Amino acid sequence: MQTQKRPTVLCVDDEIRSLETLERTLDEEFDVLTASSAEDALKILEDSRVEAILCDQRMPGVTGVEFLTEVRRRWPEPARLILSGYTDSEDIIRGLNDAGIYQYITKPWHPDNLLMVVRNACKLCQLQNENELLTMEMRLTSEQVERNINHKKALLKSGFKMDEIRRSENSPLNKLCEQAARFSPFDVSVLITGPSGTGKELFARALHYNSLRADKPFVVENCGAMPDELLASELFGHKKGSFTGAISDHMGMFEQADGGTIFLDEIGEITPAFQVKLLRVLQEREVRPLGDFQRRKVDVRVIASTNRDLEEEVRAGRFRQDLYFRLAEVTLTLPELAQRKVDIPMLAQGFLDKAMAEFDKPVKGFTGEALACMQSYCWPGNVRELQNEVRRMLVLSDGDYLGADLLSPRVLRAAPQEEGGELELLAGLDGSLKDRIETLEKRILRETLIRNRWNKSQASRELGLSRVGLRAKLERYQLERTTVAQSPDKHQ
Structure with missing residues (x-):
């Protein structure tokens, strides 16, 4: 079984006896490197990886704080500790600010206390290294996720190209697909009519993924047989407590589709009262969630579908003419399979x-x-x-x-x-x-x-x-x- 590598500690002190005492105390748990001067310590750091540096404050040439300040600039990963028999507040402040000292250890020190402090310092260094690795991994992972998302978007676009809609060379859909391909890039409302089961949603998706909004959301709502309050909540959203059962805020589909496309299936089934609400949203390009007093701007392309003859519904007074013209800037009529x-x-x-x-x-x-x-x-x-x-x-x-x-x-x-x-x-x-x-x-x-x-x-x-x-x-x-x-x- 592979044993865990012991942390490495560098001890720096110009007094040989103090250095030997530190080494004897720490070598039970750590691999100990020693240096009698700042210059020797810097040479060791160039060749060795350490988790903690234990340095005496009073040394000839440079102080411990000055040495650790240089270490921080060149090797910021190891935890830095100062040994000192003096409690000069200016040294302490300078050490914290300039050298990023993890802890001051006053002389004389107790072996158990020293072991505990160095042990925690090495643990801190290991955690910092793990955090950096995780941060790098998350960055790489996020880049991979972004690539995967872009790949899936590309697959969606390729799968919903007009020429990918299955049909024969002399299909009645050919002319329809050519027309749809010409106006799909333009930001116009489209009404798709035809019997149930003819593929109206497929055409709506093709229009979206061949438009300039292809990288934004495409959301779908079936408007058939849905009470007005529930439909308003689904499309426009609601605030918590706005009606019985509204236990939290809910973002409506118009806001979810902001920048993209919303597909309103079975639009011919909505009530006259709801037609007025929908018309206002299309005219003002803003929604007001139920229970909220603030209106919110939305930028959404609307594609609607129905199996009804909406022109006949308009003549019969069951569908508003102004809403019909808002929805039907362009009309596509899909043929029956027969x-x-x-x-x-x-x-x-x-x-x-x-x-x-x-x-x-x-x-x-x-x-x-x-x-x-x-x-x-x-x-x-x-x-x-x-x-x-x-x-x-x-x-x-x-x-x-x-x-x-x-x-x-x-x-x-x-x-x-x-x-x-x-x-x-x-x-x-x-x-x-x-x-x-x-x-x-x-x-x-x-x-x-x-x-x-x-x-x-x-x-x-x-x-x-x-x-x-x-x-x-x-x-x-x-x-x-x-x-x-x-x-x-x-x-x-």
Whole structure:
């Protein structure tokens, strides 16, 4: 076992007997170095590291205080102690001010007292050294933290670039992203409209991280179904005791976002009374926390979103026109997923990549049949519903590829190439009863076969048909399992 290194003490005295006495007293606990003059002591300090210096005050040439003053200038780390048989107050004051003396020890000294004083002095030197190391480590750590934060900010910016939003080459989003990229650097309010689940928050983040405010905070508040008092507290803050349950001061999100961007989701749900409060904040660029009499200036860019038609809400008198124009300096309208089905393969692959990392369950991708079924479905829940479907498929999977048999029944029923005229037949718009029944029968056959992974024996048993009868129907409707390619490489 490694033994702890003993502290080193330098004793300086022109009287040899006094020096020998000091050495005999201290060498039980310390490594003792001795010098009979200030010049010899300085040479020792140039070559050796010591924790404490014990020096006699009355020496020829220079006094102990003068010597320790020079030591303090060149080697400030060791604790400095003076031995003296005199109690001259001027020496004491000069020693404290100039030499930074840790303690005066009067002669004659007691061995136990001397040991205790030198022991504490060495401990003080060690603590000072540890403090310097910790200070340096904290400085290095803070620099590392700053680098990590800057690295994460850079990753956020790169992840929310407009050209990083997943879409195909001929996506309906392309023009929208080009427009957003042009005005994102300008400090204008943006209203993002579109059905729930279309990615409005994703676009809001992209607008922020492509703006001049990208290094400042981005905060989000959902305004839907929240009482006015609670919403005011969340957005504007409150003082302790301003209402029941306000047990401490709370900084509102407008102040938290100062210099950055605030995203107000579901802005169409706020009450007319709260619309007035919000309008004042946007006009005056200042907030007043609940229970406070002081207003506070804020510099915030506002991005809002809604799944309502706010222009219709304005015409109906449910939304203030002046607030609408404050929020909608620029308007982005996101399309439903059903209007951008060409993006489904890339979106599905992106969600699959995230789910594989989260669940630690790797697969190679989707089968072409699964992607065809997904592109035929209407996705009323939009992108969010697609994300949930992909996660469900991965959880249920037991092979290298996610096949159509893993899709939910509602997605399977949307068979490829059957969402146009044939759906109109089922809706009773056109066609005879026989045509409608045959269309329905074909859809049932296809769904059952996909769910059973095209195992005709299992499908025939489920449908109550013989294999011969099932084969006849397949030939009649020209249903067969085509050879489908797997999902494209996600890097293409």
